[in-house]
Amino acid sequence: MKKKDPQAIIIQQFSEDLEALESYTRDLWQFLPLPICYINPYQVILDTNLALEDFFGWESLELVGEKVEKLFVYKSRAQEIYQRVLKEKRVVNEEGEVLRKDGQKRIVNISASIRENHESHMIGFYFAFSDIGELKKLQTELEKKVEERTEELQERNEELEKFHKFTVGRELKIIELKEEIERLKKELT
């Protein structure tokens, strides 16, 4: 029986390991529920995950090769975040408005981080978008409720003040009358 070349066995083993590792990385990337994309220094999208496809309504194939600003309502906002992450290396929860394929706008928190090579040179960026639309809606509703309650309380307060003024005035009148009675009593005696 022909003996197998040990080098060929090692290469075979490495190939299988590489395939397993690649599969693991891909599965993990696709599993992440947060919409994420990877862009190069030209701000061109090179990779996206499934959550991003679902959130924006674009297929990955339609986005790869496009500028990241395509996802933003205002291109200037994409630039602002890009410049900030370039300067600070990491940006967390920056609010922004993004655009879906169907034209719908969504309010999101954007986090971004640079990717560096082994020489610490920047080679790209990761962008993550978390939908805060529902949160924003709740916040607006809550603010509206607080405003309404404040208005109500102010009205109650005014009523109380009026009542207070009235009762205090009455008290003062009683005191005044009592003093008048006292004075008249003295005069009589």
Next chain:
Amino acid sequence: MAVVSQEEIEKIKKIEGKVIGQSIQEDIHFILQKEGDKGLERLEIEMAKLGHPFEFKEAKKFQWYPINLNMLYLVVAKNIFQWTDDVFRENGRFSAKISVIAKIMMKYFISLKRCFAEAGNFWRKYYTVGELKTEELNEKDRSAFLVLSDFTGHPVFCRILEGYFWQVISYVAPKEGLKVEEIECTSREGKVHKFKVTW
């Protein structure tokens, strides 16, 4: 009648070297998207009829396969699906978008110069034969040549390369005016495959 003539099969069989399974998987995804499961099934049937059975879904990403098998199924696909040159260019662009090798090479998509400088490295990750070099990169005139030597290939494969190169270069150059065109080909009596890139 066979979908590929015996003469052409013999010519393809002479192509030496190996291709990484990842490349085959990229083609499978494209065929599935373009022609569906039935299309892939038809391709397998035609390959078997030609005496070269191949189970596409069994291809492993990091195993090496004969290039002639790669060329043969592309020619079979051209004939059974009536694919035009533009479809093959689309295949190339599609491959570059989903390629694991392109993901490995992403670290070089940081400048035009760096991207072109890594052309040879890129090629070697896909094929055991042939050498890809960049010549006359001129950023001012917005042009360069990609020269592939010691590689026979097939005209349909050259169209795939045009698409693949276009997609990768579009990551570092404005794609609006980007053009990749093969101006010399070994199948047209050229010594090498030479692609003119302008942007």
